[in-house]
Amino acid sequence: MIEHVRSIKDFDVRYKVVLVRVDFNLPMVGGKVTDTSRLVRVIPTLKYLIANNAKIILLSHYGNPKGKFILGMSLSPVVDELSKALGGKDIKFAVDILESSTKDKIDKLLPGEIMLVENIRFHAGEEENDIEFAKKIARLGDIYVNESFSCSHRNHASIVSLPKLLPSAKGLLLAEELENLNKHLQNPVKKVMAITGGAKVSSKIALLKALIEKADHLVIGGAMANTFLKAKGYKVGRSLYEEDYTQTALTILKESEQKQCKIILPSDVITAKTLENDASYEVKSSSQVSDDDMILDVGPRFLADIIYGLDEVKTVIWNGPLGAFELKPFDIGTITISRAIAESTLSGKLTSIAGGGDVVSAINSSGLSHNFTYISTGGGAFLKWLEGKTLPGIQALMDSARTCPVT
Ligand code: ADP
Numbered sequence: 174m175i176e177h178v179r180s181i182k183d184f185d186v187r188y189k190v191v192l193v194r195v196d197f198n199l200p201m202v203g204g205k206v207t208d209t210s211r212l213v214r215v216i217p218t219l220k221y222l223i224a225n226n227a228k229i230i231l232l233s234h235y236g237n238p239k240g241k242f243i244l245g246m247s248l249s250p251v252v253d254e255l256s257k258a259l260g261g262k263d264i265k266f267a268v269d270i271l272e273s274s275t276k277d278k279i280d281k282l283l284p285g286e287i288m289l290v291e292n293i294r295f296h297a298g299e300e301e302n303d304i305e306f307a308k309k310i311a312r313l314g315d316i317y318v319n320e321s322f323s324c325s326h327r328n329h330a331s332i333v334s335l336p337k338l339l340p341s342a343k344g345l346l347l348a349e350e351l352e353n354l355n356k357h358l359q360n361p362v363k364k365v366m367a368i369t370g371g372a373k374v375s376s377k378i379a380l381l382k383a384l385i386e387k388a389d390h391l392v393i394g395g396a397m398a399n400t401f402l403k404a405k406g407y408k409v410g411r412s413l414y415e416e417d418y419t420q421t422a423l424t425i426l427k428e429s430e431q432k433q434c435k436i437i438l439p440s441d442v443i444t445a446k447t448l449e450n451d452a453s454y455e456v457k458s459s460s461q462v463s464d465d466d467m468i469l470d471v472g473p474r475f476l477a478d479i480i481y482g483l484d485e486v487k488t489v490i491w492n493g494p495l496g497a498f499e500l501k502p503f504d505i506g507t508i509t510i511s512r513a514i515a516e517s518t519l520s521g522k523l524t525s526i527a528g529g530g531d532v533v534s535a536i537n538s539s540g541l542s543h544n545f546t547y548i549s550t551g552g553g554a555f556l557k558w559l560e561g562k563t564l565p566g567i568q569a570l571m572d573s574a575r576t577c578p579v580t
Pocket residue numbers: 370371372373394395396397413468469470492493494495496497498499528529530531532533552
C-alpha cells in the first residue's frame with residue numbers, strides 16, 4: 174500500500190505554496206494547550222519544508238463546530254505553541270481560509286514562512302466534503318501534503334478532495350505511521366497479544382472481530398469487559414456496560430473459539446461506590462460484585478496474569494484503557510500494563526504498538542511512550558486500519574499518485 178503513496182521528498186517544494194493538513198486538534202483547557210504531543214510530531218515535516226524554502230500553509234480542524242464560527246474553538250492558541258516548538262519562529266495566522274485577505278497574505282509569504290489557518294471546520298464544506306469548497310482552497314496552493322494519519326479515516330474535504338485537485342504527498346509522520354503499522358501489524362510476529370479496553374463494545378465490534386483473527390490472546394478490560402462479564406452471567410452492579418450488546422459479546426466469545434484466539438476477561442476487579450478521585454475502593458473477584466458496586470479498573474490477579482502472559486508473546490497491540498484512568502487510583506491497571514509492556518519492549522523481547530486517543534494519553538502521562546515500539550497518532554484511524562480498512566485519506570493519496578503529476 175505505501176509504495177503507491179508519494180512522499181514530500183519526491184517533490185520539488187522550493188518556493189511552492191504547500192498546503193499541509195495537520196491534526197492540531199490538541200487538548201485545550203480555557204484557551205490553553207495542555208498537551209502538545211501531536212504538534213511536536215509534525216515538526217520534522219515543517220523543518221524539512223522550511224529548510225527547502227517552501228511557503229507553508231497549515232490546515233487543521235479543532236473540535237466539532239459544525240460549520241459555524243465558535244470563538245472557543247479557535248486554533249489561535251496553537252500559534253504560540255507552534256512558535257515555541259520551532260525555536261521562536263514567527264507564525265502567521267489567517268482567520269478564514271476563504272477570505273481574500275488570506276490569499277493576499279499567502280501571496281506575500283516568503284520561502285520558509287509558515288501560516289496557520291483558522292479551524293477548517295468553521296466551514297460546513299469541510300465535513301460535507303464539498304468539492305467547490307475544496308476547489309477554493311486548492312487554488313491557494315501548489316502541493317498538498319497529508320500529515321494527519323489521525324484524520325485520514327474521515328471523508329472530509331481537506332482529507333479526500335484536496336488530493337484530487339493538487340499533486341499530493343504524505344508527510345514524514347504519515348509515512349512513519351504507515352511504515353510502522355505495515356511492518357509490525359500487517360503480519361505480526363507470533364504470538365500476538367491484543368489488549369483492548371475503553372468504554373464501549375458497540376464502538377469496537379469490528380475491531381474485536383478483526384483482532385480475534387490476528388491475535389492468539391485477546392485481553393479485554395475497561396468498561397467493555399463489563400458487557401462481556403454480564404453476558405457470561407456475572408453481576409456487574411452499577412458498572413458502565415451495554416445491555417444491548419451482551420448478545421454481540423457472546424457471539425464474539427464463540428467466534429474466538431473457532432479462530433483459536435483466547436479471550437481473557439478480568440478475573441478480579443477494583444470496585445467503588447462512587448465515580449470520583451480517591452474514592453474508597455475494594456478488590457473483588459469478578460464473581461463477587463454487588464448490586465451497588467461500580468467496576469472501575471481491573472484487579473491485581475488479572476494484571477499479574479497478563480504480565481506473565483507477556484513473556485509468551487512477541488507482539489502486543491493495544492487500544493483502550495483498562496479502567497476509568499482519568500480518576501485515581503483507577504489508572505493503576507492501565508499504568509501497570511503500560512510499564513510491563515515498556516520494560517519487555519526495552520529488553521528486546523517484545524514489539525509493542527499502541528493507538529487510540531485515551532490509551533495514548535494515559536501512556537504519555539506515565540512517561541513511558543518512548544519505550545514502546547510505536548505509538549500511533551491515530552484514534553479512530555488506528556482502529557479502522559486495524560479493522561483492515563483502507564483509509565479514505567490514504568486511498569486519495571494513492572489515487573492522486575496516478576492522476577496528478579509531480580510538479
Ligand atoms: P480509546 O480512546 O483509547 O480508544 P475509549 O474512548 O474507547 O478509549 O474509552 C476510554 C474511556 O473509557 C475513558 O474515558 C475511561 O474512563 C473509560 N473507561 C474505561 N474503563 C472504564 C470503567 N471500568 N468504567 C467506566 N469507564 C471506563
